Amino acid sequence: MKMVRLIAVCALLMLIPAASVNAGQRGADSWTRDEMGDPGKLKGQVLKLKLLPDDRPFPAGFRCDEKPSSCEFELAYFLSDSFDLTQKQRLNILYIPGGPGAIVDPTNRSAALRLLEEKHNVVYFHPRGMAKSAIEGAQLYDQFLRADYVVDDIEKLRQAVLKARPWDAIYGHSWGTVIAQRYAAKYGQAKDPNPKVRSLILTGPVDRHRASTHSARAGVIVENLRSILTYYRTQGAGNCRCESPSYLKSKVTDFSGPQIGMAGDALEASDNFCFLTDKLIDDIVGRLRKIVATIDPDFGSADFIVDNFKALKKNREFQSRFDRFPIEFFGAIRYLQMSGAPEKDGLVFVADSRNRVNAALIIAYDLMATNAGGCSLKDPIFSGASAECQYCDRLKAAREKQREQIGGRESERGNYVFGVYDGVTRWLPVMMGKEGCFTGKDIDDFAKRSGAGKEFGRDQAKKIGVVSGEKICPWNPADFRHEVPTLLVKGSRDAVIAGCQAEDFLVNGLKDGRRVLLELRGMGHDLSVSNLYGGMLPSMWSKRFVGLLEDFIKMSSNVAKFRSDSRVHAELERLKATERTRDPSIGAKCEKDS
Secondary structure, three states: OHHHHHHHHHHHHHHOOOHHHOEOOOOOOEOOHHHHOOOOOOOOEEEEEEOOOOOOOOOOOOOOOOOHHHHEEEEEEEEOOOOOOOOOOOOEEEEEOOOOOEOOEOOEOOHHHHHHHHHOEEEEEOOOOOHHHOOOOEHHHHHHOOHHHHHHHHHHHHHHHHOOOOEOEEEEEOHHHHHHHHHHHHHOOOOOOOOOEOOEEEEOOOOOOOOOHHHHHHHHHHHHHHHHHHHOOOOOOOOEOOOOHHHHOOOOOOOOOOOOEOOOOOOOOOOOOOOOOHHHHHHHHHHHHHHHHHHHHHHOOHHHHHHOHHHHOOOHHHHHHHOOOOHHHHHHHHHHHHHEOOOOOOOOOHHHHHHHHHHHHHHHHHHHOOOOOOOOOOOHHHOOEOHHHOHHHHHHHHHHHHHHHHOOOEOHHHHHHHHHHOOOOOHHHHHHOOOOOEEHHHHHHHHHOOOOOOHHHHHHHOOOOOEOOOEEOOOOHHHHOEOOOEEEEEEOOOOOOOOOHHHHHHHHHEOOOOEEEEEEOOEOOOOHHHHOEEOOEEOHHHHHHHHHHHHHHHHHHHHHHHHHOHHHHHHHHHOOEEEOOOOHHHHHHHOOOO
16 A cells, blocks of 8 residues: 555656645655545535636646646535525525534534524535545645635635625634635625625634733633532532532533533532542642643644544653553543633533533543552542542543544644644644744754654654745734624633634724624633534524524624614523623733734
8 A cells, every 4th residue: 555655646746846836745745535534424516626716826847737637626515405595585604614624514513503504505615625625635735725725715615506696604613713704805895896795703713813822722721620620519518428419500501401412411429529629629720730831832732642642652752751641631631622611600501511520530530640540539639538429430431431522523634734824723833932923944844853852743744745935924813804794702711712812803803893702601612502402402502592693694784783682682691691892801901912
């Protein structure tokens, strides 16, 4: 197989000389189909597109006339089941997934998206280079994976599906907000007599231009752990007997039923950190703070460790520092940055609670355990619990659940290449020690350096095709400011966009009077309220969330009406959401460096 792969790559390079495009060919010089992402069960349609827009010439050496297929790819997309353009009342909505690298297909959609499909026409696609939209795997082709080109793909998709009609809304999450912002700046300006998009829904909006966002992320992860350990704990208990979970009745929104979930398990008596004193919690939180600070500069992030754990188990540098921690420990840290944490007067659901307790129990035990990999109720961490609590059984179940959540379908190539060149990723700039802008040559220099540690990070950098002179800057939506009416939605405990990212997006990237920022208390980057089910059907909470999105789209021509609407206010109150569009604390907290 290696010989076949080498021959294929050599044949490609004979057709397209590498030197002419100044692209790096270092180490393993081709992405596999698996690394581009499992296409799943997508049975949609394809749109044949050029790898570059019509107004951009291909680099020297690309012989598109001789072999057009080497300069083209097929953009895969699919339509919601009840898609019907003849029904004028149905809104036309494009969904852009996050990651970068997340893959959406008919079997992998949130409750919110399924609810939108019932009344509206929703279009999905696999971004270029990923899954069904995979392109040639050679690193040489990484230069075609940029947000700008995805923007033009979307416009071609609109023309193919909607013809002359605009998108009524583009709904982007996380990295999808980067693409949506750039599309609106190019195709949605008010001066255009026929704008191509009427509104944006941006959840978990990303803005990386502040250098402090990385440390802010680490801080929120640590504070999320503290919040979980203290919230799910019997207060003032003299002896931790774990007799009943009823103490959560006043703390968990759906404790008394009907309970709703994503994969939700019912809460049990052992979902209680009553064995932890305030002093122990301070110790656990302090240890996690040190671990997170150690992980990031040398190994990128907990996400990066989880994704590459098998390889890192063979890395001496990693093993000398983290040999005692299993993959579930790092998976639990990753979960904390996505899941949020309970807040007073916020929404707290059974499904989130069970998973939060799982993650916090794993982290707390692994940080404090005297014997790595085992469990004993005689361990100091359990000194405040009676034997009947069965915490070792609870820990075993938590590890099993965490292992189930570690997998997932995503495109490694999409994550690495788009993440770096779109200025979204954290792991490579942190490991390189770069703040602000850098170039492809800086990546190449980092990858080639030897004897300076961080060898695993250098090996990962070698996977990315490099254009030496290309400038790479942290993503800043202010560079693509536009006037398209936009609804931003964030969770108050979202570590991924910590450090005023949503607030900066609002103030610097959008026009006053056409922008709204909603904050859901206690929610994380996954905004779990949008993916909650009651049995097999979306829950009333998911319905309320989607109702807000629909209201904004329908009122987007008059954003002031949305902000003053009494029914909208009622739904915000039920969702424990705050409208922060003109919150004076944004200026006080976030004005500096914005």
